Amino acid sequence: xxxxxxxxxxxxxxxxxxxxxxxxxxxxxxxxxxxxxxxxxxxxxxxxxxxxxxxxxxxxxxxxxxxxxxxxxxxxxxxxxxxxxxxxxxxxxxxxxxxxxxxxxxxxxxxxxxxxxxxxxxxxxxxxxxxxxxxxxxxxxxxxxxxxxxxxxxxxxxxxxxxxxxxxxxxxxxxxxxxxxxxxxxxxxxxxxxxxxxxxxxxxxxxxxxxxxxxxxxxxxxxxxxxxxxxxxxxxxxxxxxxxxxxxxxxxxxxxxxxxxxxxxxxxxxxxxxxxxxxxxxxxxxxxxxxxxxxxxxxxxxxxxxxxxxxxxxxxxxxxxxxxxxxxxxxxxxxx
Amino acid sequence: xxxxxxxxxxxxxxxxxxxxxxxxxxxxxxxxxxxxxxxxxxxxxxxxxxxxxxxxxxxxxxxxxxxxxxxxxxxxxxxxxxxxxxxxxxxxxxxxxxxxxxxxxxxxxxxxxxxxxxxxxxxxxxxxxxxxxxxxxxxxxxxxxxxxxxxxxxxxxxxxxxxxxxxxxxxxxxxxxxxxxxxxxxxxxxxxxxxxxxxxxxxxxxxxxxxxxxxxxxxxxxxxxxxxxxxxxxxxxxxxxxxxxxxxxxxxxxxxxxxxxxxxxxxxxxxxxxxxxxxxxxxxxxxxxxxxxxxxxxxxxxxxxxxxxxxxxxxxxxxxxxxxxxxxxxxxxxxx
Numbered sequence: 025x026x027x028x029x030x031x032x033x034x035x036x037x038x039x040x041x042x043x044x045x046x047x048x049x050x051x052x053x054x055x056x057x058x059x060x061x062x063x064x065x066x067x068x069x070x071x072x073x074x075x076x077x078x079x080x081x082x083x084x085x086x087x088x089x090x091x092x093x094x095x096x097x098x099x100x101x102x103x104x105x106x107x108x109x110x111x112x113x114x115x116x117x118x119x120x121x122x123x124x125x126x127x128x129x130x131x132x133x134x135x136x137x138x139x140x141x142x143x144x145x146x147x148x149x150x151x152x153x154x155x156x157x158x159x160x161x162x163x164x165x166x167x168x169x170x171x172x173x174x175x176x177x178x179x180x181x182x183x184x185x186x187x188x189x190x191x192x193x194x195x196x197x198x199x200x201x202x203x204x205x206x207x208x209x210x211x212x213x214x215x216x217x218x219x220x221x222x223x224x225x226x227x228x229x230x231x232x233x234x235x236x237x238x239x240x241x242x243x244x245x246x247x248x249x250x251x252x253x254x255x256x257x258x259x260x261x262x263x264x265x266x267x268x269x270x271x272x273x274x275x276x277x278x279x280x281x282x283x284x285x286x287x288x289x290x291x292x293x294x295x296x297x298x299x300x301x302x303x304x305x306x307x308x309x310x311x312x313x314x315x316x317x318x319x320x321x322x323x324x325x326x327x328x329x330x331x332x333x334x335x336x337x338x339x340x341x342x343x344x345x346x347x348x349x350x351x352x353x354x355x356x357x358x359x360x
Numbered sequence: 361x362x363x364x365x366x367x368x369x370x371x372x373x374x375x376x377x378x379x380x381x382x383x384x385x386x387x388x389x390x391x392x393x394x395x396x397x398x399x400x401x402x403x404x405x406x407x408x409x410x411x412x413x414x415x416x417x418x419x420x421x422x423x424x425x426x427x428x429x430x431x432x433x434x435x436x437x438x439x440x441x442x443x444x445x446x447x448x449x450x451x452x453x454x455x456x457x458x459x460x461x462x463x464x465x466x467x468x469x470x471x472x473x474x475x476x477x478x479x480x481x482x483x484x485x486x487x488x489x490x491x492x493x494x495x496x497x498x499x500x501x502x503x504x505x506x507x508x509x510x511x512x513x514x515x516x517x518x519x520x521x522x523x524x525x526x527x528x529x530x531x532x533x534x535x536x537x538x539x540x541x542x543x544x545x546x547x548x549x550x551x552x553x554x555x556x557x558x559x560x561x562x563x564x565x566x567x568x569x570x571x572x573x574x575x576x577x578x579x580x581x582x583x584x585x586x587x588x589x590x591x592x593x594x595x596x597x598x599x600x601x602x603x604x605x606x607x608x609x610x611x612x613x614x615x616x617x618x619x620x621x622x623x624x625x626x627x628x629x630x631x632x633x634x635x636x637x638x639x640x641x642x643x644x645x646x647x648x649x650x651x652x653x654x655x656x657x658x659x660x661x662x663x664x665x666x667x668x669x670x671x672x673x674x675x676x677x678x679x680x681x682x683x684x685x686x687x688x689x690x691x692x693x694x695x696x
Contacts, residue, residue, distance in 0.1 A: 051684050084434070084461035084682045087423035098420070117453040117479070125420035143453070343679060346420045348387050 036132070037105040037320035038216075039178050040186040041201060042093025043166035043194075044111035044135075045145040046118040048085040049305070049344055052150035057158055064152065065248070066223045067159040069193060075162035078148055087118075088344035089125035090147055091166075092220055093188040095306045095345040099313030099335055101131040102351045105320060108132040108178055114165035118144035125346060135173055138165045155301040155340065163193070171200035179204050180211035183320045184242070186312070189220030189249075192228040205239040214271070216242035218312055219249035226252055240270045242319070244312045247277040263290075274315055274329065276308060276336070284329050293329035296337035296358060306345025310335040314351075327359070334358050372468070373441040373656035374552075375514050376522040377537060378429025379502035379530075380447035380471070381481040382454040384421040385641065385680055388486035393494055400488065401584070402559045403495040405529060411498035414484055423454075424680035425461035426483055427502075428556055429524040431642045431681040435649030435671055437467040438687045441656060444468040444514055450501040454480035461682060471509055474501045491637040491676065499529070507536035515540050516547040519656045520578070522648070525556030525585075528564040541575040550607070552578035554648055555585035562588055576606045578655070580648045583613040599626075610651055610665065612644060612672070620665050629665035632673035632694065642681025646671040650687075663695070670694050 057064055060078070070078065089098075091111065100107040109126055113119030115137040122144060126133045145164040149157050179185050185208035191201055205215045217232075217240045219225050225232060232253060236243060243266070245253065250262040250273075259277055266273045267285055276282040279301075284291040314335035318328035338354050339347055393400055396414070406414065425434075427447065436443040445462055449455030451473040458480060462469045481500040485493050515521050521544035527537055541551045553568075553576045555561050561568060568589060572579060579602070581589065586598040586609075595611075599619055602609045612618040615637075620627040650671035654664035674690050675683055 079460060080464075083464045084425060084684075085457075086680060086684070087457060089420060121421075121423060124415060128416075128419045343684075344422060348420075348422070348679075 035106060036108050036178065036182040038097065038100050038184045038186050038316050039108040039110065039182040040093035040097040040188070041110045041174065041191060041204065042188040043091050043145055043163060043190055044094060044113045044122050045091035045147045045161065045166060046122055047088050047090035047147050047149050047305070047344065048079070049088060049149045049151060049303070050082050050085040052152060054152060057150060057152065062150065062158050062160070063223070064156055064158050067161055067190070067221045070160050070162045072142065072162060075146060075148070075160070078160055082148065085148070086343060087121070088346055089122045090345050092190055092218060092309050093186055094126055095309035096186060096218070096313040096316070097131050098126055098129050098346055099310045099351060100317045101129045102347055103314065103317040103355065104352055105317040108182065110135050110169070110174060110178070112138055112165050112169040112173065113144040114138045114142065116143050118146065119165070134175070135169070138168045141165060141168055149305055151303045151305070155304050157303065157305040167194045169194070169197055171197065171203070174200050174204045176204065176207045179207050180213070182208065182213055184214050184216050184316055186216045186218070186316065188218050189224045189228070189232065192231060193224065202235070202239065209239070214241035215239050216244065216312070216316065218308065219243070219245040219253060222248040222252040225249050229253060236269055241272065243270050243273040244308065245273070245275055246308055247275070250275050272325065274311070274332065276311055282311065282329055282333060284325050286325060291326055291329060293326070293333055296333050298337050299341045301340040303343045304340050306339045307336045309345060310339045310347070330359060331355060371442060372444050372514065372518040374433060374436050374520045374522050374652050375444040375446065375518040376429035376433040376524070377446045377510065377527060377540065378524040379427050379481055379499060379526055380430060380449045380458050381427035381483045381497065381502060382458055383424050383426035383483050383485050383641070383680065384415070385424060385485045385487060385639070386418050386421040388488060390488060393486060393488065398486065398494050398496070399559070400492055400494050403497055403526070403557045406496050406498045408478065408498060411482060411484070411496070414496055418484065421484070422679060423457070424682055425458045426681050428526055428554060428645050429522055430462055431645035432522060432554070432649040432652070433467050434462055434465050434682055435646045435687060436653045437465045438683055439650065439653040439691060440688055441653040444518065446471050446505070446510060446514070448474055448501050448505040448509065449480040450474045450478065452479050454482065455501070470511070471505070474504045477501060477504055485641055487639045487641065491640050493639065493641040503530045505530070505533055507533065507539070510536050510540050512540065512543045515543050516549070518544070518549055520550050520552050520652055522552045522554070522652065524554050525560045525564070525568065528567060529560065538571070538575065545575070550577035551575050552580065552652065554644065555579070555581040555589060558584040558588040561585050565589060572605055577608065579606050579609040580644065581609070581611050582644055583611070586611050608661065610647070610668065612647055618647065618665055618669060620661050622661060627662055627665060629662070629669055632669050634673050635677045637676040639679045640676050642675045643672045645681060646675045646683070666695060667691060
């Protein structure tokens with residue numbers, strides 16, 4: 025089943041809008057999370073002072089470009105898709121690293137850096153021995169994304185516009201994201217949303233439900249996010265509740281795999297295991313990246329889900345959310 | 361055999377002087393090294409323009425604090441030793457990361473950052489599929505280390521002063537390092553030198569031979585470095601040639617292990633294998649760190665060599681030269 029036909033007038037497969045973030049990845053044990061009252065698997069927002077204090081309290085880290093949508097778009101580019109990213113860094117060293125990393129995989133990234141104000145956003149990611157990640161984000165320059173930065177011509181020329189739920193933590197720009205969604209739809213594009221995290225859903229539930237109903241074609245969520253959205257405590261019930269809410273929903277449930285719901289059918293896709301999971305950071309982002317790479321290149325939903333699962337399976341075997349090995353090679357080796 | 365007795369007047373076990381560097385670690389294949397004329401295993405020096413050009417040509421990286429002596433001193437602190445580091449960063453984001461990472465493991469690091477001039481030093485490390493590393497270093501602010509930055513009171517109060525061979529690439533400061541070595545000796549301390557890399561030895565052979573003869577108690581070198589020093593093509597001959605050149609020499613030869621030469625005997629120590637080697641960056645640095653931790657805590661040379669081998673064996677199973685897991689736990693588990 026081919027669900028998307030390529031058109032000459034749409035030079036990009038996917039354009040994503042998200043927070044432009046550099047991750048600081050550190051190992052931590054459960055007692056550390058407890059001491060700092062961090063809920064495992066969550067993302068907490070910090071102000072600059074809190075971020076500085078937390079950084080002082082932690083051990084040595086490893087830095088890597090991150091940001092949910094940026095991870096997704098990077099993986100689409102690494103797979104060979106045409107990807108663009110819109111998000112704001114500051115003109116500082118972390119901003120240069122972010123810009124280098126996303127550009128070097130071939131994604132188009134033109135948002136001019138802020139020349140004053142807060143520094144490039146950072147996210148301290150605590151990886152516990154069970155490979156789960158708990159995040160503390162200082163949004164820094166990323167909230168300086170203004171409506172005029174949303175290059176609507178780039179949006180209009182893309183097959184899919186991808187929004188990360190975390191954007192809703194930036195209230196000033198919310199209406200601009202909805203305007204971008206409208207621009208995408210008007211030019212025949214589709215709009216995808218990732219719910220980002222269960223606590224983010226909790227912060228913006230009503231707004232997300234309206235957004236999904238009115239603007240979203242493709243919804244990405246994991247088990248806890250979709251349960252939080254519908255305020256249900258069972259994944260099966262949440263799957264039922266999601267039916268008919270949008271054209272396609274791809275719902276992941278950890279190592280068990282994913283369920284893809286479309287108008288006329290439901291597909292269950294197993295996860296791929298490429299060795300020990302050492303850090304689940306980016307698993308959902310790369311699932312979405314793989315899925316959308318397939319989707320915008322005319323693959324059927326089953327294949328889209330498999331590509332997503334392969335990318336997610338690969339990223340959890342390394343530290344950090346940007347793939348250090350070739351995703352394209354993985355696809356060639358494992359996609360039947 | 362206890363070779364060092366702790367003294368109340370020496371509050372630090374080891375103080376190290378080195379280039380303060382942040383690593384950018386990227387995967388590369390052999391053809392990439394060939395294209396850029398990089399000799400595998402070597403360290404090349406770049407100016408800022410060359411460093412920027414090279415960075416633009418590479419894929420996404422992972423950033424981690426590095427620097428040979430800084431890696432060694434960090435590992436000593438992580439093992440529970442009292443460690444100090446002297447080296448210069450700029451007051452920029454990479455400098456803050458370097459300062460955080462070395463301080464957070466408990467090493468004393470007080471060198472004030474440069475407030476103008478070149479940015480914090482960076483080293484692009486290409487890791488090939490065989491886990492070998494090839495390095496391109498932009499020394500940046502690290503060469504701004506002035507003789508007056510060498511806190512001689514800290515040096516005098518340390519059991520061992522540790523110098524990295526790479527320091528010799530900074531001609532202006534060479535005499536200051538020799539002055540530091542003299543200060544250490546005068547107060548009853550010992551002076552250790554790591555030869556850093558075979559090409560560095562090639563650049564400074566005569567100077568190193570004089571230094572070893574006149575100032576060095578403990579010499580660290582790997583196979584290619586010690587062969588380069590003596591211009592011999594066999595490790596066995598180089599081991600012979602090294603005898604009686606200094607009090608102790610600890611010579612590593614990759615996965616085969618190490619040979620420790622002292623006045624009255626020679627010890628062969630096997631390497632430790634904790635799983636697949638994915639990146640050999642820091643292996644020599646952590647061998648030296650483990651060895652010196654043992655040495656300054658009264659262990660015999662056999663135990664020193666084993667601690668060095670355990671630390672080196674651990675670091676090659678992860679990406680980057682700063683340990684993300686507890687070296688102390690490894691020691692407790694594997695040191696018989």
